[in-house]
Amino acid sequence: MTTGFDQYECDCTRTGFYGENCTIPEFFTWLRLTLKPSPNTVHYILTHFKGAWNIINNIPFLRDNIMRYVLMCKKELPDSKLIVEKFLLRKKFIPDPQGTNVMFTFFAQHFTHQFFKTDQKKGPGFTKALGHGVDLNHIYGETLERQLKLRLLKDGKLKYQMIDGEMYPPTVKDTQAEMIYPPHVPEHLQFSVGQEVFGLVPGLMMYATIWLREHNRVCDILKQEHPEWDDEQLFQTTRLILIGETIKIVIEDYVQHLSGYHFKLKFDPELLFNQRFQYQNRIAAEFNTLYHWHPLLPDTFQIHDQEYTFQQFLYNNSIMLEHGLSHMVKSFSKQSAGRVAGGKNVPAAVQKVAKASIDQSRQMRYQSLNEYRKRFMLKPFKSFEELTGEKEMAAELEELYGDIDAMELYPGLLVEKPRPGAIFGETMVEIGAPFSLKGLMGNAICSPEYWKPSTFGGKVGFEIINTASLQKLICNNVKGCPFTAFHILNPEPTEATINVSTSKTAMEDINPTLLLKERSAEL
Numbered sequence: 001m002t003t004g005f006d007q008y009e010c011d012c013t014r015t016g017f018y019g020e021n022c023t024i025p026e027f028f029t030w031l032r033l034t035l036k037p038s039p040n041t042v043h044y045i046l047t048h049f050k051g052a053w054n055i056i057n058n059i060p061f062l063r064d065n066i067m068r069y070v071l072m073c074k075k076e077l078p079d080s081k082l083i084v085e086k087f088l089l090r091k092k093f094i095p096d097p098q099g100t101n102v103m104f105t106f107f108a109q110h111f112t113h114q115f116f117k118t119d120q121k122k123g124p125g126f127t128k129a130l131g132h133g134v135d136l137n138h139i140y141g142e143t144l145e146r147q148l149k150l151r152l153l154k155d156g157k158l159k160y161q162m163i164d165g166e167m168y169p170p171t172v173k174d175t176q177a178e179m180i181y182p183p184h185v186p187e188h189l190q191f192s193v194g195q196e197v198f199g200l201v202p203g204l205m206m207y208a209t210i211w212l213r214e215h216n217r218v219c220d221i222l223k224q225e226h227p228e229w230d231d232e233q234l235f236q237t238t239r240l241i242l243i244g245e246t247i248k249i250v251i252e253d254y255v256q257h258l259s260g261y262h263f264k265l266k267f268d269p270e271l272l273f274n275q276r277f278q279y280q281n282r283i284a285a286e287f288n289t290l291y292h293w294h295p296l297l298p299d300t301f302q303i304h305d306q307e308y309t310f311q312q313f314l315y316n317n318s319i320m321l322e323h324g325l326s327h328m329v330k331s332f333s334k335q336s337a338g339r340v341a342g343g344k345n346v347p348a349a350v351q352k353v354a355k356a357s358i359d360q361s362r363q364m365r366y367q368s369l370n371e372y373r374k375r376f377m378l379k380p381f382k383s384f385e386e387l388t389g390e391k392e393m394a395a396e397l398e399e400l401y402g403d404i405d406a407m408e409l410y411p412g413l414l415v416e417k418p419r420p421g422a423i424f425g426e427t428m429v430e431i432g433a434p435f436s437l438k439g440l441m442g443n444a445i446c447s448p449e450y451w452k453p454s455t456f457g458g459k460v461g462f463e464i465i466n467t468a469s470l471q472k473l474i475c476n477n478v479k480g481c482p483f484t485a486f487h488i489l490n491p492e493p494t495e496a497t498i499n500v501s502t503s504k505t506a507m508e509d510i511n512p513t514l515l516l517k518e519r520s521a522e523l
Contacts, residue, residue, distance in 0.1 A: 008122075078400040080358040083411050086400075087393060088346045088354050093299050095336040098260060098423045102332040104486035105296040106203030107254065107470075111246070112291055113195050113204075114138035124360035125285055133281040134250075134443050136243055138195040139211050141177065149177040150194065156219040156234025158212055159192075163321060166479065167213050169193050169205070182315055189317040202319040203301070206328050209320070213477040215242060218464060222457050237457045240445060244456065244465030245473070247440050253470040255436060257486040258429075260422055269446035279447040281439040285364055286372070289410050290432055292357050295345035296337040303331045310349040325478045333484045341425040343393060343415040357410045369412030369427065370405050376431050380405070389417030 003009050012022040016029035025033060037045070056062045114137050140158075141147040150170075152159050159170040169191040172179050177192045181199050191199060193208040218238045222229065229237075248267040256265045301308045303319065304327040313319070320328065338345045346354045369387075370380035381387045381404050384394035393415060401407055416425030424432075444450055453462040475481035483489065 077362065077406070077408070080355050080362075082400070083358060084346070084351050084354045086396060087343050087411060087415050089351055090295070090299075090338075090345050090347050094295075094339045094342065094345045096296075096339045096423045097418075097421045098257075099487040100257065100296065100337040100423055101486065101488045102203070102298060102301070102335040102337055103329065103484055104254070104257065105293075105298075105337045106201075106207055106332065107486065108291075108293060108296065110138065110198070110204050110207040111250065111254075113197065123363070125364050127283065127288075132283045133439055134243055134246055136194070136211075136239060136246065138198070139193070139208070139215065139242070140239060141194045146177050146194070149175045150192065151231075151235065153231055155223055156229075156231055156236075156238050157216045160212060160216065166324070167216065168209055168321075169212055185315055185317070189321075191317055199315055199317065201313055202316060202328070203332065205317055205320055206325060206332075209325060210473065210477050211242065214245070214473060215239075217476060218242065218461075221460060221464070225458060225460050237461065241456050241461050241464050243443065243445055245468040247443060247446070248465060248468040249470050249473065250440055251437070253486055255433070258423065259433070260419075269441065269451045272441060272446075273448050277441070279442050279444055281442040283439070284435070286366065286409065287432070287435050289357055289361055289366070290413060290428065292353065292410065293340050294347065294350045294353060295340045295414070297347050297350065298335060298338060299347060302335050303328055310347070326480050326482050329474055329478055329484055330482045333482070334488060336488060339418060340423050341414065341416050341418040341428060343388065346414070354414075358408065361408060361410050366409050368405055369407045369409050372409055372431065373427060376427075378427065378430055381407070387412065387417070388415055 001009050001011060010020065010022045012018050015022050016026055018024050018026060114135065141150050150158055159175055160167045161170050161174070162168075171188060172181070172190040172192045173187055175192040177196075179190060179192055179196050179199050181190050185199070191205060191208075193205070193212070195204075195208070198204040198208050215238055218241050219234050222234050222237055222241075226234070251265055251267040259265065300310075301313050303323050306323075308316075308319065323331075338347075373380050383404055384397045384401075384407070385391060387404065387407065388394045388397070397407070397415070398404075413425070413428050416427055418425050419429070440446075445455065453459050456462045456465060470486065471484055474484050
């Protein structure tokens, strides 16, 4: 429990421990831990002294107490490094059978970094995020101080620089907004955006650049509609429009793809207006853990005619300038992402993150996978074979964990058998999907009080939200309007089949008839 802004207090009630972090054992806890025999000793006693056991088996009181001990005497949790190496680490890349692409991978990472912000100083149970939902602080900065450094303070726009006739983020030198870059990155490649970690990979900086362009594009549209507005009103209204665009794209493109549904999901806040619904959100630590989808990452990144290893990709913004956004979008749309469930697909480059996920889950004392399944009205797994859908890995897991009820949440989610032809297993979808949709629709702009044209600068702003899509976001902000989606498109249409409007409002960017034909051909 927090006490004040920078302190906490642990409630040790009924834990058998006391002290600042509930780590000092009480006398009887200490005695039990001291006298507790090792698992090997218990096994030896239970498999020897047959005569004594014959007597004990006929004394109900003794037998019941020993049985109770056997039921409660679970193994120590296996070494987290061993779990990662044996069950999670990729031996050979397993592509997602659902056709998820790398365009999706980086969108997921970019989008979630506005609300998944573990406070490394306070520990995994704490977040640095001021909000618990979609407020686009990864675009605008988490604090007002950072936001003001990133803003042009004219016409509502964000700072930018033009390179070869195209808009890119400003540099750290230009904004003085701190970013995380290693010392070897030259000044002109230290781009400055809302989230300080987005210099990590060009895929994140690509999305940061796209949303920067979208913000400044919408500012131009609003200024034309409202010449009477000052910088502040233009900026804040544009931010609200981009929040709406983001929610619509996440529901109708991102969640739609993940669901695999033939039913078409729809972003329409009015559907909930006659329901009891809370317009607020809170991110649970478990939701953060669940969202560690590192198996999505491929072994290498292919852009245009070049292939980059993880080492070449990290902190390398020159890739974005060398290839341009158009080639990046085209290439990431074609490259397959990895399957998340089914085990053995975490890239070696991020195995430390997988180990940390297990260690932190233990530190926060997460309950077992089966306990979470019960909490979300799912039947608990009866065996490791039922969990994994095969025998070999199931037997190895049983040897390490001893009991299916001891299986941990995070490794359990990653080794669970995927649904047929799908990227995830049942648990990931049934726990994650409702949480995700509730968090999106719980945004204040979706409430009856705010969901109306005037919130977004009138009909034009409202229309930008209501017609938003991933394809439209790309068409409005990437040269040549490359065809894209969150899944691999085959056969790929040529750019010539897409009709791009040159009008300022860009409301009719894509010829719907042609797109419909392409989608039909794809199906």
